[in-house]
Amino acid sequence: MVAYRDLGFVNTREMFKKAGAGGYAIPAYNFNNMEQIQAIVIACVETQSPAILQVSSGARKYANQTLLKYLAQGAVAMMRDLAREKGLSEVPMSLHLDHGDTFELCKSCIESGFSSVMIDGSHHSFADNIALTKQVVEYAHTYDVTVEGELGVLAGIEDEVQAEHSTYTQPEEVIEFVKKTGVDSLAISIGTSHGANKFKLEQCTRNKDGVLVPPELRFDILEEIEKKIPGFPIVLHGASSVSVEAVKIITQYGGVLKDAIGIPEDQLRRAARSAVCKINIDSDGRLWMTALIRKIFAEKPSEFDPRKYLGPARDALITMYKHKNQNVLGSAGKV
Numbered sequence: 001m002v003a004y005r006d007l008g009f010v011n012t013r014e015m016f017k018k019a020g021a022g023g024y025a026i027p028a029y030n031f032n033n034m035e036q037i038q039a040i041v042i043a044c045v046e047t048q049s050p051a052i053l054q055v056s057s058g059a060r061k062y063a064n065q066t067l068l069k070y071l072a073q074g075a076v077a078m079m080r081d082l083a084r085e086k087g088l089s090e091v092p093m094s095l096h097l098d099h100g101d102t103f104e105l106c107k108s109c110i111e112s113g114f115s116s117v118m119i120d121g122s123h124h125s126f127a128d129n130i131a132l133t134k135q136v137v138e139y140a141h142t143y144d145v146t147v148e149g150e151l152g153v154l155a156g157i158e159d160e161v162q163a164e165h166s167t168y169t170q171p172e173e174v175i176e177f178v179k180k181t182g183v184d185s186l187a188i189s190i191g192t193s194h195g196a197n198k199f200k201l202e203q204c205t206r207n208k209d210g211v212l213v214p215p216e217l218r219f220d221i222l223e224e225i226e227k228k229i230p231g232f233p234i235v236l237h238g239a240s241s242v243s244v245e246a247v248k249i250i251t252q253y254g255g256v257l258k259d260a261i262g263i264p265e266d267q268l269r270r271a272a273r274s275a276v277c278k279i280n281i282d283s284d285g286r287l288w289m290t291a292l293i294r295k296i297f298a299e300k301p302s303e304f305d306p307r308k309y310l311g312p313a314r315d316a317l318i319t320m321y322k323h324k325n326q327n328v329l330g331s332a333g334k335v
């Protein structure tokens, strides 16, 4: 058993308390490799933002679960060095399992030093979701690890997270779910979805420049939920904005991303001011990395040093994460 505190992580309880009271959201950025985690640490130290380092089961398979844990541990050490060098404060960091789907996976992460886990029982029946979530909470709380549950289904297709259609969270279910499971935060479905194609064409309109405009998130459902469980930390998954600029660079340099569309940043800002305390962003990082790598491959075809294309990709990630912390989530300066 590795205790997360010994690795320098904190659980999400205090982070969410402050975020709820302060009208901002904590960024939860997924990582699978060194460049992504470097970018998260640099951006969060330089903007003085708390951070949730998020690991999916796909990431654990891709990078090797042991190496990933040491990368996260290294991130704490790097954060401390950077803060000292720059005369800034250290930033609180959580290590979080994203979309855990079994008790065993959550237990394994808790035993290896995660400070927070998500048990995603949203594809089960309400009763089975409660039972599974409760089982994880009981185990996790023994070690003061915080747990995120989910009610409602997000659409979207990725490696490990798949659903054809979304089902909005039903506000009438949240009180019973939160009470019976004892979860610390709740992911809800109000119109966001995973990946770079969050809406179907027929759901969107186009602005005067021909850019797709998605339907607004269901803030009415969010408000209903807030009334049922006042002050309870809410989580938004599928919250990438799918930058038009990044998609343009990808397309310009030979990529094909048909009808890519995300969640407008002003809507995320509005959500962050409410009970939404954690906002999950993965696809935006994937897009910016791809954009820069494609650009360099096209402009410098003789380049074969990975540092020469992964370095600029990492720089683009740093810029993007800083922008999110400062202008979208409002987490900058909140340490």
Ligand code: G3H
Pocket (backbone or CB within 6 Å): 030, 056, 057, 058, 059, 098, 099, 158, 159, 160, 161, 194, 237, 282, 283
């Ligand atoms: O919500 C899912 C995250 O973007 C992680 O995706 O399962 O492909 O690592 P992944």
Ligand code: 13P
Pocket (backbone or CB within 6 Å): 030, 098, 099, 193, 194, 195, 196, 236, 237, 238, 239, 240, 241, 280, 281, 282, 283, 284
């Ligand atoms: P995006 O695909 O919108 O980045 O969502 C990521 C996410 O929800 C991770 O759990």
Ligand code: ZN
Pocket (backbone or CB within 6 Å): 099, 161, 194, 237, 238, 280
């Ligand atoms: Zn998600």
